[in-house]
Amino acid sequence: MIMSAKDKLYQNILTHYSANHSGFTALDCADLVPIGRSVISHYLNRLCDDGKLIKENTRPVRFFVNTAPTPSTPAPVDKKTQNAFSRLIGADGSLAQAVSLCRSAVDYPTGGLPVLLAGESGVGKSHLASLIYDYALERGVIAADKPLIELNCADYANNPELLSGTLFGYIKGAFTGADREKRGAFDEADGGILFLDEVHRLSAENQEKLFLFMDKGYFYRLGDNRTRHPAVIRFIFATTENIDTVLLNTFRRRIPVRVTLPNFISRPLTERVAQVDCFLRCEARSLARDIHLDASLMRQLVMSPVRGNIGELKNQIKVICASAWSESDNPQYIVLNLPYPPTGTGEMLLISRRESASTVDVASLLPKAMRDEVIFKEFCHSGNTLLLNRKLEQLLTTISGVLSQASPYGGYVWQSTMHAINELENLTGLAFNQDHRKAVWLCLNYALHHDSDAAQAGDLRAITDYVSSKARLLADECVNLLRHHVVDAPFMLLPPLLGSAFNSLAGDDDLIQGVIVSHGRSTASSLAGIANQLTGGYMFKAFDMPNATSTREIIDMLINHLDAIKQSAGLIILVDMGSLRAIYEEIKLHLHGELLVINNVSTAMALDIASKIQHRLPMEEIINSVKGAYEVETRYYAGVLPGNKIIITCISGEGISHKLKDIVQRYLARDEIDIVTMEYDDVKWKIARSDPALNGTRLIITTTELEAGYIPLLSVEQLIKEKTAVLRRDYFTDLLAAEGLEPMIEEVVKLFTVEGVASRLNFLNPVVIINEVESVIKQYESFYKLHFESYLRINLFMHIALMIERVMVNAGMRNRDDVELTGDQKAFVEVHDTFFLALNRKYHIVLPLTEVLMIYEIMEPWIVPQPL
Structure with a gap:
């Protein structure tokens, strides 16, 4: 018998490590067999499950040969004679529950239980029925000479009377042409199993006859209502339809065991690979030739949906092999390539005609x-x-x-990882979306369950040479936090992987990089975090130093930092204390760009420098601007009268300002608050000169950012994007009526949406269509019991308004009309017609599926539950 790769590995382990009491790692086994390290780890764990090895959960994991006797382990048995289901691919995987139900149906006392197999055409219902029969033979519940009788009800769908005669038999004269008595399928299946495929094609009358037999144990032949014919029959039914709609309730209730088989593309990847391999080996044996299979073709076979499922897959493989066989003149093997250019990657997989599928290393x-x-x-x-x-x-x-199929994102480690990313956000001022968080979690899980590979990490670092220094710093920060919050491990693969994942988030390197060095447990981190958050970018890298750290140690730490990131741009170092000259002189030798070192770092200083870095000011301009800028100053300020006015300004003119004023005016809580509109340049001039005309200003609302000094200033973008709780606390305290903030923001959203969409619509009235779209959005909000954020509402306003006009001129998107929908997509599509009913009627349109899916994708992050 040909030895499997796992057995070869075990034999080599016995040869090299059976007397080694210090154990071995997966990396130690790399030279024992010619397979990948991840596959070796998989086999080592399986050998532990078999009781042949023992492992210690150290880093890296160490394995030991198990020399202890295992009396509880049963003697090897021939699984083929003990369990017919071992021949079913997926019996221990995705079909484990289905197999368990089938076993229970066969083993149930007093004749077993009827089984209904459901699933699409070609998923393997007939094959499973034959395995149930073999299992019944193995268990001895039916005699060895009793048959499995199969009948496809679809063959008689147009002639129920003929099907009745075929099932129950008939007597002479029962119908025209019945010149003698004839036995039926029930007679042939007596003592065995009757498999009725496409059972939904049974007429109601034949279903009644069937369940009466299941109740009473006898049947009547067609044309004879007096002579009872007893029989003992086990039933297996199969259907491709919804049994709740195609079978009589009385018949359906008599089938307690129901098994649904998944389609091919829904099965786990390893099972799909094993299924393809099984068919290929059958062809290899039939043709008496090995098969050299292009890896790209294997990928296409296992990753592409098959309309006819496993049955069609088998035919497809047979045709591919037949074509290759007819074109080949090599007596030893045939080559299977992709049927169209490009012909593949060049990587070939060997399917041997001499090996059975049971010895296949699926991962290989x-x-x-x-x-x-x-x-x-x-x-x-x-x-x-x-x-x-x-x-x-x-x-x-x-x-x-490694991950749970049902809920891969959850548990203690997931929560700890999210805590680390939240802290990273606070430290760097960057927002990590769900895809970034998933990437960190998945890469971390890989690193936790696979030994670190220095060579592989080196290859990845070479590939990611294009990644910005900011992204590499971000990845290092993330890895350090994961070591702190999750587990302290090397994680050599994480820096290059996370650097690539964060590259677009971090953005291009700035002309100047900032570093804050401060004594204390988190002083530098706090200062850098505030500056980074307020500027919305990763401007400062923080180094928290113990209180006893000397200037020499600070210099060495900064030199190591520069060497690690290969920084060639300018560098600004903010320190709380230490010798500026010593730091400058030594750091300068390791930096190819300009250098500025500033002492007595403060929050204001950090924020000022971060803003200058963000605006990409040259080093010379920054140096000139900071000279004497941070001296301590004490000044007495006279009291300011309570504010009694709001100023609204717009850089585009007073038209928008007046519209904003009208909106805000409607929601004011107090009559004594005045709303004043002013020209943008006028406001800017008054702010620069601290004009007394600004005294008593509670808030400035503007469409364009400007520096307002001590007066609270709120841009329209902030008004739309900021959380309502923050707006109410920081800007509108006591200014607006209760529950007035949300509706006010909604009106502002509509105002700017109408302004924005007016220039893009060709013939629809922007005001009218926006009001109609608002009605649709509110129906979605009511249905999903949530309130969309303002920036999402703007996105939906713009998209749906333009979509309506696009569909009206038959230019709607249709490129995804034939895709297979997920469960969440189906649920969304089923309800959307209700919400668009008025629009569809008014504009005489029907939205293509592709357009509906585009709306779904805009709403998906809000309406589809996300893992915590």
């Missing part, structure tokens, strides 16, 4: 594009975080079994 059949090392390399080249997440989910769930 996966094309390189679906293996971890290639996934990481492709990601580091492309930076496609969405694709990385999808591939890692598949790798960690269906191949490695």
Whole structure:
């Protein structure tokens, strides 16, 4: 018998490590068998499950040969003679529950239980029925000479009387042409199993006859209502339809065991690979030739939906092999390539005609594009975080079994990881979206369950040389926080992977990089965090130093930092104390750009410098601006009278200002508050000169950012994007009526949406269509029991208004009308017609599925529950 890769690995382990009491790691086994490290780790864990090895959960994990006797382990048995279901691909995986139900139906005393197999055409219902029959033979519940009788009810769908005669038999003269008595399928199946495929094609009358037999144990032949014919029959039914709508309730209630088989593309990746491999090996044996399979073709076979499922897949493989066989003159093997250019990656997989499918290393059949090392390399080249997440989910769930298929995002480690990312946001001022968070979580899970590989990490670092210094710093910060909040481990692969994931988030390197060094547990981090958050960018890297840290140690730390990031731009170092000259003289030797060192760092200083870095000011201008700027100053300020007015200004003119005034006026809480509109340049001039005319100003609302000094200033963008709780607390305290903030913001949203959409619509009235779209949005909000944020409302206003006009001229998007929908997408599509009823009627339109899906994608983050 040909030895499997797992057994070969175990034999080599016995040879090299059976007497080694210090154990071994997965990396130690790399030279024992010619397979990937991740596959070796998988086999080592399986050998632990088999009781042949023992492992210690150290870092890295160490394994030991188990020399202790295992009396509780049963003697090896021939699974083929003990359990027919072992021949079913997925019996221990996605079909485990289905197999358990089938076993229970067969083993149930007093004749077993009827089984109904449901699923799309070609998913393997007939194959499973034959395995149920084999299992019944193994268990001895039916005699070895009793048959499995199969009948497809669809063959008689147009002739119920003929089907009745075929099932129950008939007597002479029962119908024209019945010149003798004839036995039926019930007679042939007596003592065995009757498998009725496409059972939904049974007429109501035949369903009644069937359930009467199931109740009473006898039947009548067609044309004879007096002679009872007893029989003992086990039933298996199969259907491709919804049984709740196609079968009589009385018949359906008599089938307690129902098994639904998934379609091919819904099965786990390893099972799909095993299924393809099984068919290929059958062809290899039939043709008496090995098969050399292009890895790209394997990927296409296992990753593409098959309309006819497993049955069609088998035919497809048979045709591919037949074509290759007819074109080949090699007596030893045939080559299977993609049927169209490009012909593939060049990586070939060997399917031997001499090996049975049971000895196959499924993981080794996966094309390189679906293996971890290639996934990481492709990601580091492309930076496609969405694709990385999808591939890692598949790798960690269906191949490695690391993540739960039901809920991969959850648990203590997930919460700890999210806590680390939240702290990273506070430290850097950057916002990490759900895709970034998933990427960190998935990469961390990979690192936790796979030994670190220095060579692989080096390759990835070389690939990610294009990543900005800010992104690399961000990745290092993230790894340090993960070590603090999750587990202290090397995580060598994480820096290059996270650097690629964060590259677009971090943005290009600034002309100048900022560093804050301060004594204390978190002083520098606090200062940097405030400056980064207020500027909305990663301007400062913080170094928190113990109180006893000397200037020499600070210099060494900064030199290591510069060497690590290869910084060639300018550098500004803010320190709380220490010798400026010593720091400057030594750091300058390690920096190719300009250097500025400032002592006595403060929050105001950090924020000022961060703003200058953000605006990409040259070093010379920054140096000139900070000379003497941060001296301590004490001044007495006279009291300011309570504010009694709001100023509204717009850089585009007073038209918008007056419209904003009208909106705000309607929601004021107090009559004594005046609203004044002013020209933008006039406001800017008065602010610069501290004009007394601004005295008593409670708030300035403007469409364009400007510096207002001590007067609270709120831009329209902030009004739309900021959380209402923050707006109420920081800007509108005691100014607006209760519950007036949200409706006021909604009116502002509509105002600026109408202004923005008016120039883009060709013939629709922007005011009218926006009001109509608002009605649709409110129906969505009512249905999903939530209130959309303002910036989402603007997005929906703009998109739906333009979409209506697009569909009216038959220019609607249709490129995704034939895609298979997810459960959440189906639920959304089912209700959207109700919300668009008025618009559809008024404008005589029907939205294509693609357009509906585009609306869904805009709303998806709000209406689809996300993992915590």
